[in-house]
Amino acid sequence: MAAVCVGFVGCASVGGSNAGQRPPSSIGFEAAKQAWEKGAAADSADQGICWSRAESDLAQDTDSGESSGAGFRSAEHELQQLAALPDADQTLAESAGFKHDTRALDTFFATNGLYR
Numbered sequence: 001m002a003a004v005c006v007g008f009v010g011c012a013s014v015g016g017s018n019a020g021q022r023p024p025s026s027i028g029f030e031a032a033k034q035a036w037e038k039g040a041a042a043d044s045a046d047q048g049i050c051w052s053r054a055e056s057d058l059a060q061d062t063d064s065g066e067s068s069g070a071g072f073r074s075a076e077h078e079l080q081q082l083a084a085l086p087d088a089d090q091t092l093a094e095s096a097g098f099k100h101d102t103r104a105l106d107t108f109f110a111t112n113g114l115y116r
Contacts, residue, residue, distance in 0.1 A: 032053075032075075035050045035057060037114065044087045048084075058072050058076050071108060078105050081101055103115075
């Protein structure tokens with residue numbers, strides 16, 4: 001069954017430490033990658049919705065056994081952390097967390113430099 005963000009059509013999807021791990025293609029992964037890419041172009045207020053969508057799509061693969069294990073779980077955790085960040089006025093620690101998580105997720109999704 002397809003899962004769709006309510007309230008932000010731009011990150012709707014169909015369907016499911018990461019350094020150097022390129023997961024196999026799957027419905028959940030491809031949908032999560034689309035949400036990740038759309039989040040980069042979204043307003044900061046809408047990015048969290050896309051990151052939550054991507055996390056949910058990856059969780060479908062983890063739950064169904066289609067994922068490659070630890071890389072998916074790490075990416076899910078990083079997406080959860082990003083979605084929990086405030087839209088503005090981040091502390092230095094939050095900003096550092098954002099940079100760390102976006103770099104790791106860019107590696108995971110093979111979208112290097114997308115969130116610079």
